Amino acid sequence: MSEESIIVVGGGIAGLTGAALLAKEGFSVTLLEAHTQLGGCAGTFQRGSYTFDVGATQVAGLEKGGIHHRLFNYLGIPIPDAKILDPGCSVVLGDGSGPINLWHDPLKWKQERQEQFPGSEIFWSLCSKIHESNWAFVDRDPILPVRNFWDISQLIKAIRPSNFLTGVFSKLTISDLLKITGCHKDRRLQKFLDLQLKLYSQESACRTAALYGATVLQMAQSPRGLWHLHGSMQILSDSLRNSFLRDGGRLLIGHRVTKIVKEKNVNTFSIDVIDRKNNFITLNASDIVFSLPPQTLLDLIPIDGGLSLTYRERINNLPKPSGALVFYGALCRSDLPVNCPSHIQIFDDNFGSLFISISIENDKRAPVGMATLIASMFVDVDQWSTLDSQSYKSKKNIIAKKILNIINNQFDLSETSWAHKELSTPRSFERWTGRPGGIVGGLGQHPSQFGPFGLSSRTPLKGLWLCGDSIYPGEGTAGVSQSAMMVVRQLMECKGRYLNIPVFN
Ligand SMILES: Cc1cc2nc3c(=O)[nH]c(=O)nc-3n(C[C@H](O)[C@H](O)[C@H](O)COP(=O)(O)OP(=O)(O)OC[C@H]3O[C@@H](n4cnc5c(N)ncnc54)[C@H](O)[C@@H]3O)c2cc1C
Numbered sequence: 001m002s003e004e005s006i007i008v009v010g011g012g013i014a015g016l017t018g019a020a021l022l023a024k025e026g027f028s029v030t031l032l033e034a035h036t037q038l039g040g041c042a043g044t045f046q047r048g049s050y051t052f053d054v055g056a057t058q059v060a061g062l063e064k065g066g067i068h069h070r071l072f073n074y075l076g077i078p079i080p081d082a083k084i085l086d087p088g089c090s091v092v093l094g095d096g097s098g099p100i101n102l103w104h105d106p107l108k109w110k111q112e113r114q115e116q117f118p119g120s121e122i123f124w125s126l127c128s129k130i131h132e133s134n135w136a137f138v139d140r141d142p143i144l145p146v147r148n149f150w151d152i153s154q155l156i157k158a159i160r161p162s163n164f165l166t167g168v169f170s171k172l173t174i175s176d177l178l179k180i181t182g183c184h185k186d187r188r189l190q191k192f193l194d195l196q197l198k199l200y201s202q203e204s205a206c207r208t209a210a211l212y213g214a215t216v217l218q219m220a221q222s223p224r225g226l227w228h229l230h231g232s233m234q235i236l237s238d239s240l241r242n243s244f245l246r247d248g249g250r251l252l253i254g255h256r257v258t259k260i261v262k263e264k265n266v267n268t269f270s271i272d273v274i275d276r277k278n279n280f281i282t283l284n285a286s287d288i289v290f291s292l293p294p295q296t297l298l299d300l301i302p303i304d305g306g307l308s309l310t311y312r313e314r315i316n317n318l319p320k321p322s323g324a325l326v327f328y329g330a331l332c333r334s335d336l337p338v339n340c341p342s343h344i345q346i347f348d349d350n351f352g353s354l355f356i357s358i359s360i361e362n363d364k365r366a367p368v369g370m371a372t373l374i375a376s377m378f379v380d381v382d383q384w385s386t387l388d389s390q391s392y393k394s395k396k397n398i399i400a401k402k403i404l405n406i407i408n409n410q411f412d413l414s415e416t417s418w419a420h421k422e423l424s425t426p427r428s429f430e431r432w433t434g435r436p437g438g439i440v441g442g443l444g445q446h447p448s449q450f451g452p453f454g455l456s457s458r459t460p461l462k463g464l465w466l467c468g469d470s471i472y473p474g475e476g477t478a479g480v481s482q483s484a485m486m487v488v489r490q491l492m493e494c495k496g497r498y499l500n501i502p503v504f505n
Contacts, residue, residue, distance in 0.1 A: 006027050025488075075243040084226070329373045443470050465487045
């Protein structure tokens with residue numbers, strides 16, 4: 001490999017997006033993926049005639065001007081076939097009241113929330129103002145957090161007067177916005193916000209940054225929206241892989257990175273890799289785009305490998321992300337309620353939030369007349385990491401039964417309704433994605449961690465770049481694609497080139 005080669009570590013959506021963009025720009029790029037399949041947390045697996053999405057089930061950013069749409073257009077690959085979700089989600093608070101439907105039409109959603117949370121319009125109006133200002137800012141491709149003059153210049157270019165106004169909320173939480181607008185006594189609204197925010201920011205309303213929360217709370221509405229991909233989530237990775245290979249990228253799947261060293265006195269990295277047949281290979285590169293959780297750097301880079309102790313400590317002290325428990329089931333569609341929404345969030349006393357995704361007839365995830373049902377929840381990874389194999393098995397059985405109980409109760413199903421059922425735990429996610437302990441979803445979006453206060457894509461090792469769900473703007477396939485685009489722009493600027501990807505609004 002030439003010393004000017006770039007290595008991308010990890011073939012999830014972040015790594016694939018970065019690799020596809022760099023290959024399109026004519027760089028010599030090698031993508032290293034440990035698993036034999038691409039996609040990571042947005043991958044899929046097969047069980048007989050059923051296709052299950054491993055983690056991500058909904059996609060944001062497929063609308064015109066959205067980040068996936070924008071990048072796919074730029075890469076010259078077809079926009080995946082997808083259906084807008086309307087409602088984006090149906091939220092069941094478990095207090096005997098009817099579901100809260102997140103309609104795609106903003107007016108219909110306004111009517112819904114006015115009925116569900118009377119007197120709260122002032123809170124929603126404030127969120128809308130923040131949301132509009134934020135999206136316009138994001139579309140102008142700011143760099144966050146800033147680390148040098150070029151980053152600052154990109155940030156300044158993205159800022160408009162409205163961002164200064166919303167900037168005053170940067171240290172506040174969603175609960176603070178509730179207080180400011182006098183809506184903090186509405187317990188139902190609080191519960192709804194806690195549920196939704198846990199899903200998108202891993203934090204409750206009192207810990208989610210106001211600027212982040214106000215944006216994600218309105219992701220389901222036009223002109224944005226949440227989408228259901230036809231086929232499976234794998235279509236996103238397949239499309240990006242095709243673009244990468246078309247542009248001459250070198251894809252090494254089943255290749256796990258085990259060590260990264262910046263060679264002294266030369267400006268190159270050497271990267272140790274082990275393949276599925278246990279062959280050891282060493283590759284060289286001028287730059288590394290690293291899409292794994294930053295916590296993995298501590299093991300991959302030797303203690304004397306150039307990351308300062310302060311930086312190592314910063315990574316070590318990052319708040320621990322959650323893990324996930326995911327139930328994958330299949331059943332007869334006729335056993336589900338008529339007009340059952342495809343995405344439902346249920347409050348449960350035990351687990352907090354249970355997020356359910358049901359396949360849509362003819363979406364290729366299940367044979368005609370059948371449906372897949374995936375239910376996920378966040379969990380503390382420490383509860384699973386130290387168990388011996390017997391305790392692990394028994395805990396897994398107990399939890400699987402509890403989850404099944406909730407789903408059976410919700411949809412009036414019985415044990416015999418299920419044609420397939422299995423549960424994945426943080427250990428399964430660790431095996432599948434190589435994420436330490438099975439942590440998923442990046443860093444919680446607390447005011448101390450989000451946007452300008454988060455972890456930078458630049459590292460103390462020149463040429464080592466971070467992207468993925470721990471980097472701005474955060475988790476989700478749309479978020480990690482944005483982070484990959486940001487890193488590619490920064491990397492190219494270092495090589496004297498400017499990348500401009502048009503937004504088609
Ligand atoms: C249960 C669950 C539900 C979710 N639901 C949604 C949703 O509905 N919508 C949404 O947008 N997002 C959702 N997300 C979040 C979304 O899936 C992630 O934020 C996103 O897919 C992360 O992409 P990534 O590329 O940053 O990381 P990953 O997907 O983790 O990719 C990292 C890749 O690196 C590879 N790798 C790991 N170690 C090594 C190594 N040493 N060498 C080489 N390769 C390595 C892994 O195999 C993996 O392919 C969900 C996540 C989970 C867990």
